[in-house]
Amino acid sequence: MQNTLDKIIVENLSFSYEKKEILHKISFELKQGDLLGLMGSNGSGKTTLIKSLMGFLKANYSRYLIFDKEFKKLNISQISKLISYVPQASNLPFNYTLFEVVLMGKSPHFGGVFGCSKDDINAVNQAMELVGISQFKDRNFSHLSGGQKQLGLIARAIVQDCPIMILDEPTSALDFHNQILIWKVMHSLSKNGKTIIICSHEPNHIFWFASKVLAIKDGKTLAFGKSSQTINEILLENIYGSNYKIGSLANQKIIYYSIN
Numbered sequence: 054m055q056n057t058l059d060k061i062i063v064e065n066l067s068f069s070y071e072k073k074e075i076l077h078k079i080s081f082e083l084k085q086g087d088l089l090g091l092m093g094s095n096g097s098g099k100t101t102l103i104k105s106l107m108g109f110l111k112a113n114y115s116r117y118l119i120f121d122k123e124f125k126k127l128n129i130s131q132i133s134k135l136i137s138y139v140p141q142a143s144n145l146p147f148n149y150t151l152f153e154v155v156l157m158g159k160s161p162h163f164g165g166v167f168g169c170s171k172d173d174i175n176a177v178n179q180a181m182e183l184v185g186i187s188q189f190k191d192r193n194f195s196h197l198s199g200g201q202k203q204l205g206l207i208a209r210a211i212v213q214d215c216p217i218m219i220l221d222e223p224t225s226a227l228d229f230h231n232q233i234l235i236w237k238v239m240h241s242l243s244k245n246g247k248t249i250i251i252c253s254h255e256p257n258h259i260f261w262f263a264s265k266v267l268a269i270k271d272g273k274t275l276a277f278g279k280s281s282q283t284i285n286e287i288l289l290e291n292i293y294g295s296n297y298k299i300g301s302l303a304n305q306k307i308i309y310y311s312i313n
């Protein structure tokens with residue numbers, strides 16, 4: 054019998070808005086510690102897949118298992134202890150300090166009305182330190198820059214400390230350094246056993262940091278497999294068009310656009 058205890062298994066996931074099919078029979082399997090990069094052009098269906106995996110959209114599937122549990126049988130409280138989620142938009146109107154917003158990550162774990170513990174506060178400080186936003190902790194969240202808010206939401210998801218993290222374009226507002234910082238943090242969390250799904254428009258980041266890739270085109274699976282073996286020039290052409298190449302620079306493979 055198949056061991057599903059440490060796996061996420063998605064089989065034939067489809068979703069339609071009204072009568073328009075957006076996702077068609079997407080299947081993939083991850084084991085604990087996998088870091089999956091979701092790639093595809095604008096409108097290909099990445100966010101729809103993420104919202105379906107979170108249960109925000111009611112998708113159809115033949116099987117969706119999280120660590121041996123049928124997703125459709127889980128309630129919101131169970132899901133919030135299994136999956137921490139970073140949404141795409143960070144323009145949430147929070148009238149709280151950054152510290153309070155990051156602390157909200159602990160709310161699925163608060164026991165009753167007694168609030169947070171010293172350990173919770175330590176976890177919040179550590180997560181803010183990890184993503185480099187400690188200096189803004191007392192600032193009003195809504196007064197932070199787009200990138201600072203995005204880092205805050207990532208810190209909140211880290212504090213939630215779930216075995217699975219799902220992040221929708223978590224680096225879209227980040228500078229060059231912070232994009233790499235977040236991928237390095239996610240890579241390290243996955244090496245420590247978290248299973249992570251990240252949607253990104255930067256194929257190099259998926260190439261360098263993700264263990265697996267799922268490429269989507271028009272809501273269908275183009276490719277799924279180990280990122281180092283699956284991302285190639287044929288796949289890049291299929292997604293982005295011609296002249297996207299893979300070269301080598303300082304012993305590191307790199308995806309680039311050839312302007313010649």
Ligand SMILES: Nc1ncnc2c1ncn2[C@@H]1O[C@H](COP(=O)(O)OP(=O)(O)OP(=O)(O)O)[C@@H](O)[C@H]1O
Nearest residue numbers: 070071075093094095096097098099100101102254
């Ligand atoms: N609420 C909605 N009603 C109808 N169609 C929608 C809705 N939301 C998204 N779509 C359509 O579903 C398709 C997939 O959208 P989705 O946001 O999943 O793409 P994406 O790959 O995440 O795109 P991007 O990279 O631009 O964020 C698009 O054609 C989009 O127009």
